[in-house]
Amino acid sequence: MKASSARITQSEVLPLKSDLGALANRINKRTQTAHNSINKLMVLKFSLALRDAKIYRQGIQMYYHVFKSIEKSLQREMARDTQYAEILKAIYRPAILRTERLHQDLMFFYGDEKKFATPILEKQIEFCEHIEKVTQEKPYLLLAYMHVLYLALFAGGKIFSSKLAQTLGMFPHVEGKTAEEVMLGATTFFKFDVEDDESLRIEYKRDYELATRNSLTEHEKQEIIEESQYVFVTNSECVKEIETHNLKRLQGKLAYQVATKGYYVMWVLAVLCMMYYVRSFI
Numbered sequence: 001m002k003a004s005s006a007r008i009t010q011s012e013v014l015p016l017k018s019d020l021g022a023l024a025n026r027i028n029k030r031t032q033t034a035h036n037s038i039n040k041l042m043v044l045k046f047s048l049a050l051r052d053a054k055i056y057r058q059g060i061q062m063y064y065h066v067f068k069s070i071e072k073s074l075q076r077e078m079a080r081d082t083q084y085a086e087i088l089k090a091i092y093r094p095a096i097l098r099t100e101r102l103h104q105d106l107m108f109f110y111g112d113e114k115k116f117a118t119p120i121l122e123k124q125i126e127f128c129e130h131i132e133k134v135t136q137e138k139p140y141l142l143l144a145y146m147h148v149l150y151l152a153l154f155a156g157g158k159i160f161s162s163k164l165a166q167t168l169g170m171f172p173h174v175e176g177k178t179a180e181e182v183m184l185g186a187t188t189f190f191k192f193d194v195e196d197d198e199s200l201r202i203e204y205k206r207d208y209e210l211a212t213r214n215s216l217t218e219h220e221k222q223e224i225i226e227e228s229q230y231v232f233v234t235n236s237e238c239v240k241e242i243e244t245h246n247l248k249r250l251q252g253k254l255a256y257q258v259a260t261k262g263y264y265v266m267w268v269l270a271v272l273c274m275m276y277y278v279r280s281f282i
């Protein structure tokens, strides 16, 4: 098993932050601005999501579809007999997989798989289709997703996870379970089935560096860096799309209320006007 709780010596920590040639560092540098802006966006939206379970579940539903597409593509490529399969297999470990966990979390909120089985928002559909198509043509682009989306869970993900743990009221009531048990069962997206997350993160980063250092061309690395930028930008767009969708639904509901209940409102107003008119004669 690759992930363990064994202590990792400083010499085993790869790549060094100062290693400008390491693919992971190059991705981080290129996406620094995008990371800062998604960071601000997510802090804002996450605080809203913590007050409204509907928004939270829409968020994890989006990640469910994205991780499902990545992991489906990853399994497809690792099963092939190619040089890229070797690279992917050297980095991959089952502990990183997110699809099943997100599925479990979503079942707590929706209770029925049919309610979240397929993405319905345009940008999400486009993102998932893009992942599956582009990685079929260029399997090495999976390395962009393996860096950006999985490592995000160890930093930003940890922050979200601790905030969620303080918001027990947001989780659905489940017969026979305490609020804390429900919270633990519904937030498995942020947890790894290993003794020590930090060892997993360090080993994952080290294997990523060793597997990508000499086995990709400069052109392939450039493409991975550009794809990483795309991942950040599209992730932000998907988050904003959820907000726009909710706003449209709210506006739709308001318009509906006015259309259906407007008749009664008019009546009340008419009666009030009449009363006012009559009083002015008394």
Ligand code: HEM
Binding pocket: 024, 028, 035, 038, 039, 040, 042, 043, 147, 148, 149, 151, 152, 155, 156, 157, 159, 205, 231, 232, 235
């Ligand atoms: C509130 C939202 C977020 C916060 C507060 C946050 C915070 C952080 C922090 C503190 C680091 C560590 C920086 C370092 O070690 O030098 C980090 C790294 C990183 N984050 Fe985020 N992040 C957030 C959202 C995201 C999202 C949405 C993504 C992906 C789309 C992402 C992708 C990454 C990546 C790829 C790294 C580099 C990991 C590495 O090289 O070890 N982050 N983030």
